[in-house]
Amino acid sequence: MTNLSDAKILRRDRQTSILAYGWHWARIHLFSSWMNAALTLSAIALLWLTIPALIDWLIISASWTGESREACLNENQGACWPFIFEKWEQFIYGRYPQEEIWRVNLVFLLAFGGALPMLIPAVPWKGWNALFLVVIFPILCLYLLSGGVMGLPYVESSRWGGLLVTLLIAGVGNAAALPLGILLALGRRSEMRILRTLCVLFIEFWRGIPLITVLFMASVMLPLFFAEGASFDKLLRCLIGVALFSSAYMAEVVRGGLQAIPQGQHDAARALGMGYWRMTILIILPQALKIVIPGIVNSFIALFKDTTLVLIVGLFDLLGIIQLHLADPNWSTPQTHYTGYAFAALLFWLFCFGMSRYSQYMERRLGTEPSHNG
Amino acid sequence: MADPDTNNKPAKNAARDGAIHMRHLDKWFGAFHVLKDISLSVRKGEKIVICGPSGSGKSTLIRCINGLETHEKGELVVDGIPLTGSAGLDEVRREVGMVFQSFNLFPHMTVLQNCALAPIWVRRKTRAEAEARALRYLERVRIPDQAHKYPEQLSGGQQQRVAIARALCMEPRIMLFDEPTSALDPEMIKEVLDVMVDLAEGGMTMICVSHEMGFARRVADKMIFMDEGVILEEAPPSQFFSKPKHERTRLFLSQILHD
Numbered sequence: 001m002t003n004l005s006d007a008k009i010l011r012r013d014r015q016t017s018i019l020a021y022g023w024h025w026a027r028i029h030l031f032s033s034w035m036n037a038a039l040t041l042s043a044i045a046l047l048w049l050t051i052p053a054l055i056d057w058l059i060i061s062a063s064w065t066g067e068s069r070e071a072c073l074n075e076n077q078g079a080c081w082p083f084i085f086e087k088w089e090q091f092i093y094g095r096y097p098q099e100e101i102w103r104v105n106l107v108f109l110l111a112f113g114g115a116l117p118m119l120i121p122a123v124p125w126k127g128w129n130a131l132f133l134v135v136i137f138p139i140l141c142l143y144l145l146s147g148g149v150m151g152l153p154y155v156e157s158s159r160w161g162g163l164l165v166t167l168l169i170a171g172v173g174n175a176a177a178l179p180l181g182i183l184l185a186l187g188r189r190s191e192m193r194i195l196r197t198l199c200v201l202f203i204e205f206w207r208g209i210p211l212i213t214v215l216f217m218a219s220v221m222l223p224l225f226f227a228e229g230a231s232f233d234k235l236l237r238c239l240i241g242v243a244l245f246s247s248a249y250m251a252e253v254v255r256g257g258l259q260a261i262p263q264g265q266h267d268a269a270r271a272l273g274m275g276y277w278r279m280t281i282l283i284i285l286p287q288a289l290k291i292v293i294p295g296i297v298n299s300f301i302a303l304f305k306d307t308t309l310v311l312i313v314g315l316f317d318l319l320g321i322i323q324l325h326l327a328d329p330n331w332s333t334p335q336t337h338y339t340g341y342a343f344a345a346l347l348f349w350l351f352c353f354g355m356s357r358y359s360q361y362m363e364r365r366l367g368t369e370p371s372h373n374g
Numbered sequence: 375m376a377d378p379d380t381n382n383k384p385a386k387n388a389a390r391d392g393a394i395h396m397r398h399l400d401k402w403f404g405a406f407h408v409l410k411d412i413s414l415s416v417r418k419g420e421k422i423v424i425c426g427p428s429g430s431g432k433s434t435l436i437r438c439i440n441g442l443e444t445h446e447k448g449e450l451v452v453d454g455i456p457l458t459g460s461a462g463l464d465e466v467r468r469e470v471g472m473v474f475q476s477f478n479l480f481p482h483m484t485v486l487q488n489c490a491l492a493p494i495w496v497r498r499k500t501r502a503e504a505e506a507r508a509l510r511y512l513e514r515v516r517i518p519d520q521a522h523k524y525p526e527q528l529s530g531g532q533q534q535r536v537a538i539a540r541a542l543c544m545e546p547r548i549m550l551f552d553e554p555t556s557a558l559d560p561e562m563i564k565e566v567l568d569v570m571v572d573l574a575e576g577g578m579t580m581i582c583v584s585h586e587m588g589f590a591r592r593v594a595d596k597m598i599f600m601d602e603g604v605i606l607e608e609a610p611p612s613q614f615f616s617k618p619k620h621e622r623t624r625l626f627l628s629q630i631l632h633d
């Protein structure tokens with residue numbers, strides 16, 4: 001009997017101590033001053049106002065099943081998910097022919113399978129992996145998506161759309177912008193005057209015009225300069241425009257990193273007999289790029305979101321294709337618009353948040369344990 | 375002062391035999407005349423210690439020897455290779471090692487990688503050869519056990535010894551030291567100087583900018599005092615310390631020997 005009551009008392013003690021600890025923690029972190037307390041309370045109020053309403057709209061009052069607008073015309077006033085369920089294939093693939101969609105899926109799979117081991121530092125064979133991503137994957141990707149040779153039917157790029165186009169533009173843009181940006185940054189710091197001037201001109205030109213202008217130029221004006229029929233694919237033109245545009249920003253980010261490397265590192269490399277390229281590749285760039293990871297990822301994310309601008313030249317990226325389908329009379333309900341945009345926001349946020357988290361992870365890793373180049 | 379112009383005739387021969395041959399060297403930074411008509415000959419195996427007040431051009435002078443700075447006028451032959459413009463640069467740098475005041479180790483590589491890097495990429499050694507060599511020289515500077523650490527994990531004295539090992543891994547014929555101990559705490563100075571004495575006794579040709587007069591007395595064949603871009607005095611240490619010719623040298627020596 002006594003033992004039992006002892007245990008009870010002990011348990012109550014522990015509970016009070018947890019409560020006491022919680023109170024102690026809150027005092028330090030949330031209510032340390034009047035200012036802090038006021039901020040805490042207003043944050044709680046804000047969350048109280050938004051979170052329940054959001055959950056209600058997204059889940060509780062939302063319509064989940066149905067074949068057409070009738071499903072979402074009830075008095076619930078929640079999100080209209082059947083609209084997304086019915087359309088998601090278009091949102092992902094655009095107007096890519098139904099029976100060829102496996103090709104896009106294969107590309108997604110290859111991209112995922114190629115990028116994932118590259119991103120995880122512990123996986124070996126980085127050299128082969130990079131070779132696959134840089135050489136083999138782009139060729140495979142072009143072949144699979146476009147087709148027209150060796151048994152695959154041709155799918156013209158005007159039928160590509162949705163997430164496919166978003167990822168394609170962001171992926172190609174970033175993949176081209178990083179190396180181009182590095183070269184431009186090196187050129188801008190070169191001792192050769194002509195090269196330096198050219199790089200400055202290039203960077204300042206592309207930084208000085210809005211992306212919308214670049215896209216218009218690429219899609220509307222460029223064909224005027226070509227002879228009839230010689231003009232090439234609109235998507236490709238936009239890709240080139242986007243890549244050049246973001247390479248100028250990337251160049252400035254990388255230059256910031258290059259400037260942070262002390263002169264002594266150059267001196268030491270030179271004194272050991274290294275030429276310019278060995279010094280740059282082995283000593284300078286590994287340090288400079290590590291410093292500017294946040295800036296690089298920032299550029300990646302900015303470009304990823306900027307891809308939505310291709311809508312104005314008649315390409316349908318994820319947001320563009322969602323907007324297109326909002327006009328479908330079959331689904332015209334008061335909630336369709338909100339649902340479509342919420343879905344677009346959610347997808348964009350997921351990708352951007354992923355990139356951001358990965359960069360934080362890499363920074364932490366490189367911060368505690370310098371990379372192994374040697 | 376020994377005038378290097380007295381043995382004018384066999385200059386070509388001297389250039390070939392000597393380690394460093396410098397005649398009437400001039401250098402400007404913009405309008406600022408840093409090095410004024412410098413002439414200096416260094417024989418193989420000779421040890422030279424350069425001292426002088428801050429801003430007198432000591433660093434600039436030894437940085438000219440491996441082409442980190444370019445001179446505007448005059449003749450410079452290093453290890454038989456004439457240095458004019460950018461010609462001969464890579465060749466000379468392979469034969470001349472340099473140690474800096476601020477160590478300048480590569481922070482993103484381990485000690486072993488720091489040492490093996492240049493032998494692999496410049497001398498075209500295999501990784502195994504280069505690493506074996508790196509370990510040998512790390513042993514020589516007495517820190518083989520730190521090979522797998524990163525520079526930031528080492529003390530200043532250890533870092534500077536790694537820097538010496540890194541330079542030695544290229545098996546240079548000439549070593550340049552630019553105030554190798556002046557960024558170090560007093561208790562670490564000795565461990566670096568010991569390594570340098572050891573190197574000197576091994577017969578290396580050495581040019582050291584240093585204010586460590588004990589070290590200078592022990593190893594220097596010749597002392598050089600620089601002021602405002604000129605070599606003011608050049609003498610063997612015995613003479614240099616006991617009866618310097620110039621008032622300026624005397625003043626400088628009294629200042630640094632005082633503390």
Ligand SMILES: Nc1ncnc2c1ncn2[C@@H]1O[C@H](COP(=O)(O)OP(=O)(O)OP(=O)(O)O)[C@@H](O)[C@H]1O
Pocket residue numbers: 403406408426427428429430431432433434435
């Ligand atoms: N890159 C440069 N551009 C312009 N002036 C320079 C440059 N490097 C050095 N100087 C100037 O040249 C002079 C000589 O510099 P140097 O570094 O050779 O002096 P030092 O004798 O090594 O001095 P310290 O003992 O302080 O290292 C100084 O007045 C310095 O300000």
Ligand SMILES: [Mg+2]
Pocket residue numbers: 432433434552553
């Ligand atoms: Mg100096």
